[in-house]
Amino acid sequence: MSDIGGSFSYQEIGFLTLQAVLQTVIVCVLGYMAANVGYLNRATQKGISNLNVMVFTPCLVFSKIASRLDVKALIDISIIPVIFVISTGISYFCGQLCSRFFKFNKRETNFVTAMAVFGNSNSVPVSLFLNLAYSLPALRWPDIPDDNSENVASRGLMYLLIFQQLGQMVRWSWGFNTLLAPERLPESETDGTTSAESESNQNAPLYVRFFRQARSFMNPPLYAMLAAIIVATIPPLKYQLYGHEGFVNKTLGRGIQQVGNTAVPLILIVLGSNLAPPCQEEMEYHHKSARHSKMIFASLVSRMILPCLLLLPLIALAVxxxxxxxxxxxxxxxxxxxxxxxxxxxxxxxxCQINQVFEPEMAGVLFWGYVVLSLPSSICIVVIALRVLEWTNISSVSTAVHSVVSVTQGANVSQALAGGVY
Structure with missing residues (x-):
């Protein structure tokens, strides 16, 4: 049995990673089965997706940000947005590089770029990190007296949450409105409405045009994020919603949280249903692009391989x-x-489902990314991270780990985070 840092073995890392991945896969399988027996046809899937964007996801975004962020936390983690910008820029470069290599057109390039830039920051990362936090003493920070596994888990979740919400902001703005925007009709197929609207905008005052542009850019998750930041930076308001178990918390606060907790299971159910073979009546909506396989391959390379080669050395050197x-x-x-x-x-x-773009390609990317590649890539990345911890000398990974945290303990912590945005 190969060991990493004393007695933490590859087999144990593989088991922890398998648990994290299977949490996602099991829920997706239920959606796949529901679609196979006809409960989730295309119209139902789209209805659920629209409802999720309009109601459940905004509640989820609001409850997660408003309850966990405050002014002090925003100051302490101010370096994370800098790292996020660098990471996003490198991922964007990888997506553009792969697209140029395969000579994709603009829309295909936008799809590959979206896959490269927007990574999963919750389901697999959170589950995997929680298991590691409770089983690997090497993750304790020497600068903090009497640091323990609970503190490690809390700090890791805070880091992941910030990355998650920054990604959410960019995903529901640039991603929703540009990279994965609906296909525009040719000018010959449009009526005079567009020209009239354009002329009206040009004649409007500057501030009116600004607010119109901002409104067209916004969507429910972004409105929820803006509201959550306002609440998080106003201590009395945050205290009433999430600070103590008063009337506002037990009604409005918990109501929003309960609705938000529905978002992730619905997303996974719809994802699983997307992977099911379409029925005859739905074949026209599942038309694959001419370069379907190449787009999937380029998306996975530009998301899970190239950024690692460029970013991991930078992170290690910075640390x-x-x-x-x-x-x-x-x-x-x-x-x-x-x-x-x-x-x-x-x-x-x-x-993709809401905007009716690249749905077969999206399903292929998620199938290969989660079902096939997620387990081996997660094992490799955790092994590398532990080796880098030794090299950076910020922790002693040689600390012996005699047992891995029990499945029950890991499940209890994971349940506390059910409803994170994937």
Whole structure:
């Protein structure tokens, strides 16, 4: 049995990763079965996706951000947006590079770019990190007296949450409105409405045009995110909603949270139904692109391979030599590594279905990314992260780990996070 850092074996890492991946796969299988027996046809799938975007996802986004962020946390983690911008830029470059290699057109390039830029920041990363936090003492931060597994888990979840919400903001703006936007009709197929609207905008005052443009850019999840940030930065308001078990918390706060917890299971159910073979009546909606297989391959390479080759060395060097802020935290290094190699975000399937773009390609990317590649890539990335911890000297990975956390313990923590945005 090969060991990593004393007695933490490859087999144990594989088992932890398998648990994290299977949580997602099992729910998707239920959606697949429901579609196979006819309960989830295309019209039902789209109705659920629209309802999710309009109601459940905004509630989820609001409850997660408003309840966990505050002004102090925003200051302490101010370096994360910088890292997010660098990571997004490198992923964008990888998507563009692969698209140029395969000579994709603009819409195909946009799809591959969206797959590269928007990675999963919750389901697999959170489940995997939680299991590691409770089984690997090497993740404890020497700078914190009496650091323990609970603290490690909390810090890791905070890092993942920030990456998650930054990704949400970009995903539901640039991703929804540009990269995965509905296909525009040729000018010859449009009526005079567009020209009239354009002329009206040109004649309107500047501030009116600004608000019109902003309104066209916004959507329910973004409105929820804006409202959550406002609540998170106003302590009395946040206290009433999530600070104590008063009337507002037990009615409005818990009501929003309960509705939001429905979002992720619905996304996974619809994802599984998308993977089912379409019936004869739905074949016209599942028309594959001419370069279907190449698009899937390019998406996975630009999301799960190329960014790792470029980003992981940068993160490791920054952790070893910069010694600033949270970069010294072993939990941050491991969570950043896991995020870098994560599959494309599951929520992209929701956007593709709503905008009716590249649905077969999206299903293929998620199938290969989660069912086939997620397990081996997660094992490899965790092994590399533990080796880098030794090299950076911010933690002693040689600490012996005599047993892995029980499945029950890991499940209890995971249940507390059910409803995270994938």
């Amino acid at each position: 070893r030599y910069l010694h600033i802020s949270i970069l010294d935290d072993p939990a941050f290094l491991v969570s950043a590594f896991i995020l870098t190699a994560s599959p494309p975000a599951i929520q992209l399937s929701q956007i």
